[in-house]
Amino acid sequence: MYVLNLATRRQFGLLLGAGLVSPLAPKPLLAHDGPHRLEVEISKFRFSPATLTLRQGDSVIWTNRDIAPHSATHTDGDWDTGEIPKDGSAEIRFDTVGKFAYFCVFHPAMKAEIIVESQ
Amino acid sequence: MFRTPFVIALISTMASPLMAEEKMNDLEIAHTAYTAGQLDIRYAHLALAVSENEAVRDFAETMIRDHTAVNVAAGALIGELNVTPQDNALSQALVSGAAAKRAEFMALSGEAFDCAYATNELGYHQIVNQTVGEKFIPWATVPQLKALLSDALVTFKAHEGHAEAMVAGLKCTS
């Protein structure tokens, strides 16, 4: 069984979207039962759940159920899903421990947060 | 023959009275809802041409993005039902009221424009939301139209809140 080397993983920082993951990066095999993909639904101009806690290496998939396009955009600007149209999804992997406040760049009153815990 | 009058309260910032005195049918409701969205898109294009305020420009871009999305959905429903929306007195009042407002706005620039645009957006969304929520949704008989109007109302209410924040942020006098 592989155990994640945190020192190595941290160097990769935050990887935005599966397409941006370097092919040279080791496949993240995590000490718990592997990386998870957690879902946040955007509906009626709310992120649900508003607070989501996950482990390093997990991904979040935002799915928009509203007619209006939305985004999930890190408040400090480190990551951004870009525009998510109705019934569209966007995925971001979180490899850095911390608390990340985010909002919808089109509707700034929509706010939520992601908490990334270490393994 | 008399029909029960349905009177919609006037908002002082509106250039012309917006009244739905008589119950409208589905095709009229669809026409007016679509028209209201198109007019807000037109206001937004004017704002993007004139305003240099970031909050105002962001708001205008959101109006274009969202009202376009709602009207694309409305167009798809109209196609699916194979119907033609009906022009009506309320749509016409909205169009002429907006034309008068645009003429007024075009004489303005800078903060005066921003405040006029922002205040009008707040008033416009308030009256449209009241009309959609209290009249159009109860009046609509086609379930898909009712559902679309309900989804649209969630969007327009978010816009109303956004407009409120924009007006507060601009610190307009009066």
Ligand SMILES: [Cu+2]
């Ligand atoms: Cu949004």
